[in-house]
Each structure stands twice: as structure tokens, then as C-alpha cells.
Amino acid sequence: PYRGPTYEKIMKIRSKHVSPTVKPTFNKPLILSEGKMQWLWDNEGKRYLDLFAGIVTVSVGHCHSKVVEPLKQQLDYLWHTTQLYVNYPMYEYAEKLTAKMPGNLKVCFFTNSGSEANDLAMVLAREYTKAFDIISFRNCFHGSSPYTAGLTAHGSWKNAYANGFGIHHAMNPDPYQGIWGGSNCRDSLVQTDRTCSCADDQCQAEDKYLEQLQEIFDNSIGKRVAGFFAEAIQGVGGVVQYPKNFLAKAYEMVRSRGGLCIADEVQTGFGRTGTHMWGFESHGVIPDIVTMAKGIGNGFPMGAVVTTPEVVNAIADVSLLNTFAGNPMATTVANKVLDVIEEEKTQERSLEIGNYMIKELVKLRDEFEIVGDVRGKGLMLGVEMVENKETRRPLNPQSMGEIRDAIKDLGVIIGIGGLRSNTFRIKPPMCITKEDANFAVAVVRKAIGDFLRKQ
Numbered sequence: 001p002y003r004g005p006t007y008e009k010i011m012k013i014r015s016k017h018v019s020p021t022v023k024p025t026f027n028k029p030l031i032l033s034e035g036k037m038q039w040l041w042d043n044e045g046k047r048y049l050d051l052f053a054g055i056v057t058v059s060v061g062h063c064h065s066k067v068v069e070p071l072k073q074q075l076d077y078l079w080h081t082t083q084l085y086v087n088y089p090m091y092e093y094a095e096k097l098t099a100k101m102p103g104n105l106k107v108c109f110f111t112n113s114g115s116e117a118n119d120l121a122m123v124l125a126r127e128y129t130k131a132f133d134i135i136s137f138r139n140c141f142h143g144s145s146p147y148t149a150g151l152t153a154h155g156s157w158k159n160a161y162a163n164g165f166g167i168h169h170a171m172n173p174d175p176y177q178g179i180w181g182g183s184n185c186r187d188s189l190v191q192t193d194r195t196c197s198c199a200d201d202q203c204q205a206e207d208k209y210l211e212q213l214q215e216i217f218d219n220s221i222g223k224r225v226a227g228f229f230a231e232a233i234q235g236v237g238g239v240v241q242y243p244k245n246f247l248a249k250a251y252e253m254v255r256s257r258g259g260l261c262i263a264d265e266v267q268t269g270f271g272r273t274g275t276h277m278w279g280f281e282s283h284g285v286i287p288d289i290v291t292m293a294k295g296i297g298n299g300f301p302m303g304a305v306v307t308t309p310e311v312v313n314a315i316a317d318v319s320l321l322n323t324f325a326g327n328p329m330a331t332t333v334a335n336k337v338l339d340v341i342e343e344e345k346t347q348e349r350s351l352e353i354g355n356y357m358i359k360e361l362v363k364l365r366d367e368f369e370i371v372g373d374v375r376g377k378g379l380m381l382g383v384e385m386v387e388n389k390e391t392r393r394p395l396n397p398q399s400m401g402e403i404r405d406a407i408k409d410l411g412v413i414i415g416i417g418g419l420r421s422n423t424f425r426i427k428p429p430m431c432i433t434k435e436d437a438n439f440a441v442a443v444v445r446k447a448i449g450d451f452l453r454k455q
């Protein structure tokens with residue numbers, strides 16, 4: 001395999017010339033040199049099973065040959081034009097992508113990232129409604145540009161400079177840790193949209209979450225809201241699923257007050273949740289605006305916003321120029337990613353392997369007191385670690401890091417997320433196999449067991 005320079009040489013460059021705001025994870029930074037499908041190799045030739053996919057970005061597999069070859073061809077034809085001229089791959093992709101969307105979601109914008117896509121969605125919602133206030137959930141992540149950092153509620157990812165304003169963070173309807181929906185609620189069904197089913201049927205969590213959502217409208221300028229952003233499953237927030245039917249009721253409320261509903265599919269799109277192409281579909285809703293990035297390009301930088309002709313007409317007079325957006329390289333890649341998803345039944349695989357894996361992970365929850373909750377859908381899975389099942393108090397970040405590093409040393413890469421950084425995130429390239437799932441669960445089991453024996 002390709003190795004590249006030594007660890008020492010790279011770390012020397014890092015200490016002098018790379019901004020310290022770039023913070024590689026793992027106690028000893030991992031230098032990755034090569035990737036193929038679900039596998040990664042470091043600079044010493046050691047192989048890892050990749051269960052984090054560069055933060056849920058490599059959708060169909062690292063350097064998938066059916067994507068690489070058309071990109072190589074495109075590289076010989078044309079790299080760049082800008083949207084001042086017509087490049088056919090972008091138009092071809094716009095037609096193909098919108099064919100995958102339900103309802104009247106038929107018009108595309110292209111961007112280079114998820115933050116740019118959400119920036120644009122905020123502009124669209126405000127222009128269309130002529131209202132200003134926007135709602136998103138606590139614990140959400142929608143981007144890191146100054147505008148979208150305001151939309152993001154997750155404190156770890158916000159900094160002390162001016163963030164987008166006019167944004168309200170609604171209480172997060174989290175059935176496991178949520179302020180109203182947590183401790184009284186029985187475990188939800190595995191691998192389905194979570195239900196909040198209290199043992200005594202007295203749970204009022206959903207009503208409470210909806211009431212305070214309503215209250216936000218009453219506290220907004222003119223008692224109106226431009227838009228409501230929600231991920232179908234919170235990603236960076238630690239694979240948090242809302243109670244079943246909650247999103248549909250929230251959409252109804254937002255629309256009754258004239259606001260637009262925006263689905264952030266940056267992590268949950270492109271078959272990731274298994275049952276559907278788009279995460280919002282399993283909530284039984286059709287948004288007014290959908291934002292995408294990450295998996296759209298299997299790792300190639302790209303984002304998109306899809307909306308209805310009605311919404312886009314609100315800004316038809318506006319010119320939005322973004323130099324690289326929709327460039328022929330990115331749109332050629334995205335085009336082939338959609339083909340692969342169809343040809344290789346990626347969504348179906350996500351459901352099948354995800355279903356299998358969650359059942360295996362649930363066994364860990366039953367074996368270990370510190371595995372509090374196992375949840376997710378398709379290949380978007382989370383394992384929430386706690387001090388014990390009774391208090392559900394989060395396992396501390398140092399222990400989380402220790403377990404994650406041990407898992408890495410055993411040959412598996414997983415992520416960490418959640419408001420209190422206590423949820424392992426398993427979101428691999430969707431080409432993984434049942435054997436990979438078995439290997440991964442065995443590694444996680446061993447790492448947790450070793451950690452507990454050391455205590």
C-alpha cells in the first residue's frame with residue numbers, strides 16, 4: 001500500500017504549519033494513507049475497518065471504482081467552468097437527483113458543503129416567508145459557518161464570535177436523555193423510529209415538547225417563524241431519534257403558522273437509514289426544503305439544496321454566485337454515486353446490515369452496565385455509554401476516548417458524538433458486510449470488557 005512520509009515528519013509540519021484548530025482525534029493522531037471500500041490503511045500499512053466513513057461521508061465505499069473511473073475521464077475533459085456557463089454534468093445531475101425526491105421537491109441549488117447548503121436554506125426560508133425567526137432543536141448540528149453556527153445548538157461546535165441570530169433552539173425530544181421524554185420512558189423499539197411508551201401510559205413528553213415549540217412562535221418577531229430545521233436523526237448530537245410522529249406534528253404546527261419545514265439530510269440522506277432514500281420519509285413528512293452534503297459525493301466536496309418551484313420563485317430575481325458549486329467533477333461523482341446506490345442496492349444493504357448489527361449491539365447493552373442505550377436506523381447507529389443504567393449519567397470523556405482508542409488499536413474506527421460526548425457513532429460506508437459487523441461488535445465487546453477489567 002501507499003505509505004507516505006513518516007509520523008515524525010508529518011507531526012513536525014503539523015506543529016509548525018497547520019493551525020492548532022485542526023484537532024485530529026485519537027491520543028496518537030492516525031495518519032491515513034489509503035482507502036478502499038470499507039477499509040482504510042495507515043502509513044505503516046495497518047488495515048482498519050472504517051465505521052465512521054469520514055463522519056458519515058463515504059457513502060458507497062472509499063475510492064469506489066465505479067465512481068473513480070468516470071471521475072478520471074471527467075478530469076481529462078473539463079474541471080471547472082463556474083455557473084456562468086452551462087456544464088452539462090450539473091444539469092444532468094439536477095434532473096437525476098430531483099427524480100429521487102417526493103412531492104414537488106424539484107428544483108436544485110448546488111453548494112460545496114453542508115454549511116453552505118444550510119446557509120442557503122436559511123436565506124430561502126426568510127425570503128419566502130418574509131419572517132426572520134428560525135427554530136432548530138437543541139443538540140442539533142447544521143454547520144459551522146458563522147450563519148449556521150447560530151443554527152447549530154451543540155456547544156462544543158460553537159465559538160465566541162458572532163453567530164447567526166434570530167434562532168431559537170427548541171427542547172430536544174430525546175426519548176433517552178430528554179428533559180421530559182427521558183427517564184420515565186421505557187426502552188423504545190429497536191431499529192424503528194423511537195416511540196415514547198411509558199410503563200404507566202402517563203407520559204406527557206410529546207405534548208410538553210410540542211407546547212414549548214408553540215411557545216417559541218409566540219416569542220418570535222410578529223409571532224411568526226421563517227423556518228424550522230431538523231435532522232431526521234441527529235448525527236453529531238449522538239444518533240438521537242425523536243419520538244414517533246413527533247416530527248409530523250411539529251411540521252403541521254410550523255406550517256399552520258406560515259413557516260417552512262427544512263430537512264437537513266446531510267447525514268441521513270442517500271439510503272443511510274435503510275428503509276428510505278431520505279431520513280424524513282420515515283417520519284411521514286415532505287419538507288419544503290431539503291439540504292444535503294457528505295454522502296452525496298462519497299467524500300468529494302459537494303452539497304445541494306432541493307426545494308419547490310414555489311419557494312424558489314421567491315428569490316428568482318436574486319443572483320447567487322458560488323465559484324465551485326456544481327462543478328463538473330463533483331456532479332460527475334454525485335451522478336455515479338446515485339447509480340451505485342441503485343446498482344448495488346446500497347439502501348437495502350444499509351437496512352439489512354444495520355438491522356443485523358443493531359441486534360448484536362443490543363446484546364452489548366444487555367451484557368454491560370455502562371452501555372446505556374443502543375439505537376439508530378439502517379447504518380446510522382449509536383451506542384450511548386453511561387456510568388450505570390439507573391442514573392443514565394454520561395460516561396466521562398476520558399473513558400470514552402480510552403475505549404475508542406482501544407477499538408482503533410484492535411482495527412476498527414468508530415466516532416464519538418452527543419452533547420456530552422458519550423455516544424459511540426457507527427456509520428460506516430454502506431458497503432460493509434455481515435462479517436464486518438461481527439468483527440466490529442467483537443472488537444467493541446473486547447474493548448469495553450478490557451476497560452472494565454482495568455477499573
Ligand code: PMP
Pocket residue numbers: 055112113114115116118141142143144231235236264265266267293294
Ligand atoms: N448538517 C449536518 C447534519 C451535519 O452533520 C454537518 C456536518 N457534520 C453539516 C450540516 C455541515 O456540513 P459541512 O461540514 O459539509 O459544512
